[in-house]
Amino acid sequence: MIEVIDTERCTACDICFNVCPTNVFDKTDRIPRIARQSDCQTCFLCELYCPEDALFVSPFADTPQQLDVAALKEAAVLGSYRRAVGWTDESRHLRDADRSYRLFGH
Amino acid sequence: MTNPSSCAERLSSSAGSVVFDADVLVLGGGPAGTWAAISAAEHGARVVLADKGFCGTSGATAAAGTGVWYVDPAPERREAAMASREKLGGHLQDRRWMARVLDRTYAQSNQLADWGYPYPVDEDGKPQRNSLQGPEYMRLMRKRTKQAGVTILDHSPALELLVDGSGVVAGATGLRRQKGDRWTVNAKAVVIATGGCAFLSKTLGSNVLTGDGYLLAAEAGAEFTSMEFSNAYAISPAFGSVTKTLFYSWASFTDEQGSVIPGASSKGGRSVIARALRKGPVYAQLDEADAETQKHMRVSQPNFFLPFDRTGIDPFTQRFPITLRLEGTVRGTGGLRIVDDSCATTVPGLYAAGDAATRELICGGFTGGGSHNAAWAMSSGYWAGQGAAGFARQLGVTAGRQVIRRGTVGLRSRSGRPLQGDALAQSVQGEVFPYELNYFREAGRLGESLRRLDALWSDASVADAPDEQGLLRAREAAAMLATARWMYRSALARQESRGMHRRDDYPEQDDRYRHYVSTGGLDDVWTSARPLPSPHYAEAAE
Ligand SMILES: Cc1cc2nc3c(=O)[nH]c(=O)nc-3n(C[C@H](O)[C@H](O)[C@H](O)COP(=O)(O)OP(=O)(O)OC[C@H]3O[C@@H](n4cnc5c(N)ncnc54)[C@H](O)[C@@H]3O)c2cc1C
Ligand code: SF4
Ligand code: SF4
Numbered sequence: 001m002i003e004v005i006d007t008e009r010c011t012a013c014d015i016c017f018n019v020c021p022t023n024v025f026d027k028t029d030r031i032p033r034i035a036r037q038s039d040c041q042t043c044f045l046c047e048l049y050c051p052e053d054a055l056f057v058s059p060f061a062d063t064p065q066q067l068d069v070a071a072l073k074e075a076a077v078l079g080s081y082r083r084a085v086g087w088t089d090e091s092r093h094l095r096d097a098d099r100s101y102r103l104f105g106h
Numbered sequence: 107m108t109n110p111s112s113c114a115e116r117l118s119s120s121a122g123s124v125v126f127d128a129d130v131l132v133l134g135g136g137p138a139g140t141w142a143a144i145s146a147a148e149h150g151a152r153v154v155l156a157d158k159g160f161c162g163t164s165g166a167t168a169a170a171g172t173g174v175w176y177v178d179p180a181p182e183r184r185e186a187a188m189a190s191r192e193k194l195g196g197h198l199q200d201r202r203w204m205a206r207v208l209d210r211t212y213a214q215s216n217q218l219a220d221w222g223y224p225y226p227v228d229e230d231g232k233p234q235r236n237s238l239q240g241p242e243y244m245r246l247m248r249k250r251t252k253q254a255g256v257t258i259l260d261h262s263p264a265l266e267l268l269v270d271g272s273g274v275v276a277g278a279t280g281l282r283r284q285k286g287d288r289w290t291v292n293a294k295a296v297v298i299a300t301g302g303c304a305f306l307s308k309t310l311g312s313n314v315l316t317g318d319g320y321l322l323a324a325e326a327g328a329e330f331t332s333m334e335f336s337n338a339y340a341i342s343p344a345f346g347s348v349t350k351t352l353f354y355s356w357a358s359f360t361d362e363q364g365s366v367i368p369g370a371s372s373k374g375g376r377s378v379i380a381r382a383l384r385k386g387p388v389y390a391q392l393d394e395a396d397a398e399t400q401k402h403m404r405v406s407q408p409n410f411f412l413p414f415d416r417t418g419i420d421p422f423t424q425r426f427p428i429t430l431r432l433e434g435t436v437r438g439t440g441g442l443r444i445v446d447d448s449c450a451t452t453v454p455g456l457y458a459a460g461d462a463a464t465r466e467l468i469c470g471g472f473t474g475g476g477s478h479n480a481a482w483a484m485s486s487g488y489w490a491g492q493g494a495a496g497f498a499r500q501l502g503v504t505a506g507r508q509v510i511r512r513g514t515v516g517l518r519s520r521s522g523r524p525l526q527g528d529a530l531a532q533s534v535q536g537e538v539f540p541y542e543l544n545y546f547r548e549a550g551r552l553g554e555s556l557r558r559l560d561a562l563w564s565d566a567s568v569a570d571a572p573d574e575q576g577l578l579r580a581r582e583a584a585a586m587l588a589t590a591r592w593m594y595r596s597a598l599a600r601q602e603s604r605g606m607h608r609r610d611d612y613p614e615q616d617d618r619y620r621h622y623v624s625t626g627g628l629d630d631v632w633t634s635a636r637p638l639p640s641p642h643y644a645e646a647a648e
Contacts, residue, residue, distance in 0.1 A: 017284075018160060018260070019160045019162070019163045020159070020160070020163070021158075021159030021160055021163050021164035021165070021168070021169075021311070021313075021314050022159065022313055022314060023159070023261060023283060023284065027284075039313075041169075041308055041310075041311065041312070041313035041314075041347060042308060042310075042346065042347035043163075043168075043169035043310060043311045043347070044169070044409055044412060045163045045168065045169060045241065045311075048241055049163070057412075058416065059343070059345065059346045059347075059348075059412055059413035059416045059417060060345050060346070061308045061345065061346050061347040062308070062345070063345075077416065080415070081408060081409065081412060084408035084411075085239065085241060085242070085408050087241075094405065095224045095239075095242065096224040096225065096226045096227070097226065097405040097406075098225075098226045098234075098237055098239060098405065098406050099226065099401075099402035099405055099406045100173060100234075100236070100237035100402075100406040100407070101226070101228065101234040101236055101237060102399075102402045102406075103352065103353075103399070103402055103403065103406060104173060104236065104237075104352075104477075
């Protein structure tokens with residue numbers, strides 16, 4: 001489930017509020033609020049769309065977690081999905097790296 | 107560029123609602139809905155697309171990505187592609203439909219390449235077009251939908267259909283949940299592309315898929331088919347949501363003590379896993395993937411690895427607990443019955459595409475790992491959009507026609523208690539999640555479950571409408587409930603095991619059941635047998 005909005009990085013662009021398919025966030029005057037965490041379907045898409053790498057979705061789909069934001073930043077985990085699919089400037093070459101065709105038919 | 111007169115018109119309306127006038131309304135903005143919207147616009151219609159979530163991130167494809175049934179048009183390739191799946195599907199497919207889906211999918215995939223989808227190129231310099239990255243694909247589809255002049259309503263779940271005095275579909279109305287008001291679209295034709303029903307099981311990207319479109323359509327009188335093929339369960343880490351079963355074909359499965367579970371596998375041995383899970387935890391480890399395969403896996407499906415990387419598990423060298431999450435009709439094959447080549451349903455003006463429509467025509471009684479779903483979403487979306495645009499054109503001027511709202515359960519003021527969506531959804535899950543009810547079916551257990559589901563329906567149908575806050579969940583829960591009843595009544599009617607439908611009391615495939623099962627109805631659910639459309643083709647395949 002979504003666990004973290006890093007207040008230092010977030011620029012209150014509201015992209016996460018717009019793109020979350022299950023409407024987990026609420027808009028505020030400042031940064032969005034995780035308003036309905038139990039509706040989170042753990043799809044990782046808000047994190048993928050956040051331009052500031054300010055979000056972290058924990059892989060635990062059914063139970064909330066306590067997380068240390070500083071440690072996550074330290075480990076460069078924030079934004080790791082975005083980098084892996086090639087949605088950052090440095091990782092654009094990964095956009096056509098799909099090798100699924102080598103894996104089908106197994 | 108977009109010509110303003112080709113856009114749907116926003117009409118002035120009373121406070122608390124927004125009204126549009128369109129030729130075609132598409133409900134759902136996954137691959138099927140976006141292809142339908144683009145196709146309807148290309149065929150001259152003014153189109154509105156309403157999605158429950160955000161068109162581009164919502165639905166099963168956006169989160170997961172899909173293999174696509176993209177096959178070179180060489181006749182022998184085609185023949186092999188069609189023949190290879192007929193046994194799995196229980197010989198319920200229709201070769202004519204398979205062939206036209208292969209043609210359409212080939213054309214649409216190549217269209218995606220022209221639009222700039224970054225398909226990979228193999229070692230021989232040949233583009234590979236049988237797989238799509240979900241976020242990338244659906245971001246592109248949103249862009250193309252907008253460029254086609256379609257008006258997109260995000261976070262705008264449809265609640266009910268509108269029909270005219272003679273029962274022809276005339277639009278729909280729903281919520282704008284982030285704006286706190288309602289939308290109404292008056293349209294001459296409607297495409298249902300709201301996906302399947304995964305019963306809020308948190309299977310990847312599927313919690314928006316609660317069967318809403320089925321319920322809406324049934325309220326307008328539509329019929330379903332193949333709803334017994336609805337018991338798809340997918341493997342995921344026990345704690346997580348990433349239900350990607352393909353990679354588990356490199357896995358070994360063990361019990362608590364670390365002993366290999368005989369017969370357990372992702373293909374053909376998932377029922378063994380289900381039985382083992384009833385006794386205790388089951389573990390998997392992807393120990394059959396060599397270094398080269400591991401590398402391909404990582405770059406192909408980055409989201410598969412998120413649950414592992416973020417919990418410090420190396421899935422190739424360490425075992426981890428797994429579970430089976432219900433994917434229901436998302437990776438089943440049942441849905442709205444298609445009556446002609448334009449993907450029309452049994453209700454005039456109502457079209458269906460993608461998982462909301464039956465996939466029996468190309469999958470028979472089994473899908474999953476077959477890439478057929480993605481191919482069907484593209485093709486049926488294209489045809490439904492074209493069909494709806496044609497219907498709208500034929501209908502001509504409809505100004506001033508009287509429309510009726512067709513919604514029932516959860517929408518009207520009654521004297522009873524308001525419908526409790528969360529509680530109802532949980533009760534339905536209690537009937538469809540358990541493997542002993544849904545995976546391994548048997549007349550006695552199905553019958554008892556149906557009695558409980560029917561009782562829930564009696565209560566729900568007389569309940570009062572909840573307030574705005576609870577309305578969407580209440581309609582979702584009602585749709586899940588209706589879906590479960592169509593599923594189990596159809597499952598009772600098919601007294602054999604075929605495709606993914608397995609009956610403990612009838613373990614064999616039985617030739618007397620080589621037909622389709624239609625179903626429908628709300629207060630009274632009915633089923634009936636329907637012959638295969640072209641026995642000639644199916645026979646040839648045996
Ligand atoms: C983990 C996973 C992996 C998969 N892998 C493959 C694969 O490899 N190959 C394959 O062929 N298939 C695969 N599938 C199936 C495939 O994803 C679906 O068949 C495909 O997404 C269907 O497209 P669709 O447009 O019909 O539905 P979806 O993509 O599910 O979209 C439905 C849309 O309807 C919207 N909606 C729902 N209710 C309403 C409402 N009331 N009002 C308005 N909008 C509404 C939703 O928000 C959503 O955007 C997979 C599915 C899953 C879950
Ligand atoms: S998308 Fe990222 S930067 Fe934008 S509001 Fe959300 S958390 Fe903040
Ligand atoms: S992970 Fe998905 S469901 Fe959860 S908050 Fe992010 S976008 Fe929403």
